[in-house]
Amino acid sequence: MDNFIFYSPTEFIFGKDTQKRTGETVRRFGGEKVLLVYGGRSAEESGLIKEITESLMKEDIEYSILKGIKPNPTDDRVYEGIAQAMREGSTFILAVGGGSVIDTAKAIALGAVYNGDFWDFFCGKEKPVAALPVGVVLTIPAAGSEGSGNSVITRLDGMHKLSVRTNVLRPRFAIMNPQLTMTLPWFQTACGAVDMLCHIFERYFSNTTAMLVNGYSEAIMRDIMARALELKVNPDDYEARADIMWAGTIAHNGLCGVGKEEDWATHRIEHEVSAIYDVAHGAGLACIAPAWLSFVAKRNPDMVWRFAINVMGVNPDGLTTEEIIEKGISSLKDFYHDLGLTTSLTELIGKTPDIDALVNSLETNMGKSLGFYVPLSMEDCREIYKSAL
Ligand code: NZQ
Ligand code: ZN
Secondary structure: OOOOOOOOOOOEEOOOOHHHHHHHHHHOOOEEEEEEEOOOOOOHHHHHHEEEEEEEEHHHOOEEOOOOOOOOOOOOHHHHHHHHHHHHHEEEEEEEEEEHHHHHHHHHHHOOOOOOHHHHHHHHOOOOOOOOEEEEEEEEOOOOOOOEEEEEEOOOOOOEEEEEHHHHHHHHHHHOOHHHHHHOHHHHHHHHHHHHHHHHHHHHHOOOOHHHHHHHHHHHHHHHHHHHHHHHHOOHHHHHHHHHHHHHHHHHHHHHHOOOOEEEEEHHHHHHHHHHOOOHHHHHHHHHHHHHHHHHHHOHHHHHHHHHHHOOOOOOOOOOOHHHHHHHHHHHHHHHOOOOOOHHEEEEEEEEOOOOHHHHHHHHHHEEEEEOOOOOOHHHHHHHHHHOO
16 A cells, blocks of 8 residues: 545535535535536426525525536636636635536636636646635535546637646535435436446556455445446435445545555546547446456456456356456446446447547647556557447
């Protein structure tokens, strides 16, 4: 295990009806003038926004609204939010939604206190040192942004989807009521399960030895898969919703990566797909993750072998290492198919993707090499895109 600092300062307020505590919690964290950020229609239609605004009013907290944030959020809405926050004198950003809304809120929080272009932080020109405080009411377990220091935004000029990772962006609090996720379309629940699993893959497939971390990471991965399949049959199962919601948070708040070198190649390879073709991030990962696993297993089989046995439940008796790995990856694909997702990029985007465009953009954004479990060249990434077709 490598030396580490684990910093996860977010207060998680979890359980039934917890959204009713939004106003008092914002107040407790010093929010007086709030910029309330949310997405398309789901939070309005469910009555959640009404509940949140009433809760803010009860505490005499002023708010202004930035709504209509779309999946795979773009920089234009961030600029709009920064201008609004500065105009209104907002002191707190409240995100009600999932990764796209929370990431937009975080980017606004950075830009509102910076005397320059917020994109400087995403393209690596500047390191963040300050941000307005961000609070979250989570409506979809997936991206893990409610407990992470990450924000992922697409720049419309060039469709560059880039992220920033900094502790200053960790939300002050996250209100997590599993009941709020019962209105999710099945596709979004499924994509969320794929994304949270992959957040663990990025940390689990590592050359660092960390037996305890590997053990609980495997338990969380098994639970995500079991709960997702239960929810497919019974989407209103509160216990399964609760498990999967908490799993999404601990998959990405750093707990599964402590003391380990993290990889992140799968995410970077996927981000090009969701940026260029505007598909759901989890749906893109269902195509890329098995292709990545098959590729890296040829050069570094150890953890893929362990994953096949301990997570995918392959019985190793009488099988060679290659056979165990093949069965493990094929069971993972079966799981994605059981969720109703495709593992083919061509099927996902409805045409053959432009691999040159994907690789060129990846190289522009990430340089010539990515990943650590097996460092990948751009030619390796091209192979991975091809085998995901
Ligand atoms: O816009 P509305 O109407 O709210 O619909 C949303 C949206 O269409 C819907 N939804 C959310 N909660 C709902 C609901 N529908 C019904 N009932 C509810 N309770 O779900 C759709 C997807 O929402 P989105 O926020 O896009 O989903 P997700 O949480 O998967 O976020 C994806 C974004 O996060 C980024 C992804 O790249 C993508 O841009 N990521 C962010 C990370 C981070 N900040 O740490 C890490 C991840 O790896 C990821 O890259
Ligand atoms: Zn992800």
